[in-house]
Amino acid sequence: MAHEPKNFETLLADCKAFLSEKQLKAHFTLYQGYVKKLNEIEEALGKADRTVFNYSFAPYSELRRREPVAYNGTVLHEAYFENLGAPGQEPPAPFKKAVADSFGSWDTWIADVKAIVGSGHGWCLTTYDFNFMKVRNNFVQGEHHVGLFPNQAVLIAIDAWEHAYFLDYGTAKADYLAGVLNHLNWKAIEKRLQWTLLAQSKAS
Ligand SMILES: [Fe+2]
Numbered sequence: 001m002a003h004e005p006k007n008f009e010t011l012l013a014d015c016k017a018f019l020s021e022k023q024l025k026a027h028f029t030l031y032q033g034y035v036k037k038l039n040e041i042e043e044a045l046g047k048a049d050r051t052v053f054n055y056s057f058a059p060y061s062e063l064r065r066r067e068p069v070a071y072n073g074t075v076l077h078e079a080y081f082e083n084l085g086a087p088g089q090e091p092p093a094p095f096k097k098a099v100a101d102s103f104g105s106w107d108t109w110i111a112d113v114k115a116i117v118g119s120g121h122g123w124c125l126t127t128y129d130f131n132f133m134k135v136r137n138n139f140v141q142g143e144h145h146v147g148l149f150p151n152q153a154v155l156i157a158i159d160a161w162e163h164a165y166f167l168d169y170g171t172a173k174a175d176y177l178a179g180v181l182n183h184l185n186w187k188a189i190e191k192r193l194q195w196t197l198l199a200q201s202k203a204s
Pocket residue numbers: 027030077159161163164
């Protein structure tokens with residue numbers, strides 16, 4: 001069944017203090033492109049000849065090579081748009097405790113997020129790591145797939161690619177990040193943490 005792009009138009013009002021309509025709408029268009037390509041790839045995989053595969057080239061092999069780009073481009077953008085919202089929300093106590101338990105302090109986590117975003121283009125993901133049962137930051141590069149750790153639940157996704165901010169901020173990436181941190185949708189993030197800890201408790 002085909003994936004449908006989600007509608008994030010409420011962000012035009014919620015985030016207008018730090019992202020223009022032009023910037024956000026351009027980003028929505030890019031996201032919709034990933035959903036379209038994910039549908040194309042999944043449809044083509046459904047019809048592909050699985051008996052013909054090759055390291056250098058075969059249609060099936062190429063579809064599998066490109067699948068993570070469209071898949072991660074889709075789900076990471078959805079995580080990012082869903083964890084943005086109206087400004088000035090307070091991080092919930094359970095999330096602050098989980099971060100402090102894993103990073104030593106809230107400020108260390110914030111400093112680490114800033115350091116990742118400043119390190120280059122890609123994704124800064126704050127995850128719950130099911131391998132080591134802790135909150136972790138994960139710097140994902142390449143085409144939304146290089147460096148992605150396995151067995152992670154994404155709690156916060158921050159898009160640190162130029163297309164996410166360049167129309168509004170140019171090279172002032174730190175100002176864009178400050179806007180993101182002030183517009184995190186903590187209710188959505190808290191719900192992700194609750195689901196994650198529930199899954200962990202059911203598994204153990
Ligand atoms: Fe993006």
